[in-house]
Amino acid sequence: MTGTTPDDRTALVTGGTSGIGLAIAQRLRTDGLQVAVLDLDRPGARQVAGDHGFAFIAADLSRRADCVDAVPQAVTALGGLDVLINNAGFQHIAPITEFPEDTWDAMLHVMLTAPFLLTKHAWPHLRRSGHGRIVNVASIHAQVASPFKAAYISAKHGVIGLTRTAALEAGEQGFTVNAICPAYVxxxxxxxxxxxxxxxxxxxxxxxxxxxxxxxxxxxxxLNPEDVAALASYVVSRAAWGMTGAVLDIDLGWTAR
Known part of the structure; x- marks a missing residue:
């Protein structure tokens, strides 16, 4: 669902060459946005971006310098930035007592520090947009916990705090910040x-x-990736101007108990 006028905005989607990120990038492109996808610099990722007509931003979000450089690269490729989709992530499953400490550090950087840095550096562009949007793809595990996923769940819970705080700060500056929490996709x-x-x-x-x-x-x-993309499409649309700081569950009724 989108607004009634053509959408000529630009969007950066992290983790945008597979899974949920690719589905969101495809949906935003269908909605009329120009899209850049960010992913690790792998031949397969570049191929996917090229096949779909996306600009490709090569970055390792576990590295602070790559996070900082990603926004100006996207702005150069697209001519501006109106929408930021923080989607990239990965999982490692292990008991806390056996969880590798370097993996903990990498997961928190990719899934929490990187969204913060991208938000910070995208901020002036989204403020100028007039229709700026940030969507943080969290997880039902931002709301509930499961064993053996300490880093993933910690990062996703943190994303909700980041979303709500950024929404309060962005409100008077004319753009919105929301989170989507899907169950297993x-x-x-x-x-x-x-x-x-x-x-x-x-x-x-x-x-x-x-x-x-x-x-x-x-x-x-x-769920299918397209289900999450459909919700993201509405959240970034001009019709959703009054929605900010929301944590939107698409969780198959998981939290209804």
């Missing part, structure tokens, strides 16, 4: 997790979906 990452758990538990992938991933959900079906 059928992405390459989740498919890999399903396969791993099926091997570990000695059950079928379908049983992993139903008995593990969807146990707490009211709707027993994994």
């Amino acid at each position: 059928r992405t390459p990452l989740v498919e890999h997790q399903i396969a791993d758990q099926a091997r570990t538990r000695g059950i079928s992938p379908a049983e992993v979906e139903q008995r593990v991933m969807l146990e707490s959900a009211a709707i027993k079906t994994l």
Whole structure:
């Protein structure tokens, strides 16, 4: 759902060459926005960007310098910046007592420090936009916890605090900041997790979906990336001008209990 006028704004989507990020980038492009996608500098990522007509920003978001440089690169490629989608992330599953400390540092940097830095450096461009939007793709794990995901859950909880604080500061400056919290989405990452758990538990992938991933959900079906992209499309639209500081669950009823 978008506004009634053509949308000629520009958007930067992190983690935009696969999964949820790619679906959001495709949807925003369909909505009329010019899109740059940010990802690690891999041939496959560049190929995806090229195939879809996206500008490509090569960056490692675990590195502060790459985060700082990403916004001016996007502005140069697009001619401005109106929308920032902080989506990039990764998971590592392990008990706290066995969690690698360097992995903890990397995950918090990619999923919490990087959104802060990108927000900070995008701020003047979004202020000038008149229709600026930030969407932080969090997770249902920004609202609830599960074992063995300490860094992921800590980072995602932090993203909600960042979203709400930034929304309060951005309100008088004419742009909005919101978060989307999906339950499990059928992405390459989740498919890999399903396969791993099926091997570990000695059950079928379908049983992993139903008995593990969807146990707490009211709707027993994994989301698709396009479902998240549809919500992001509305949140960045001009029609959503009055929505800011919102934490929008698309969680299959997970938190209704």
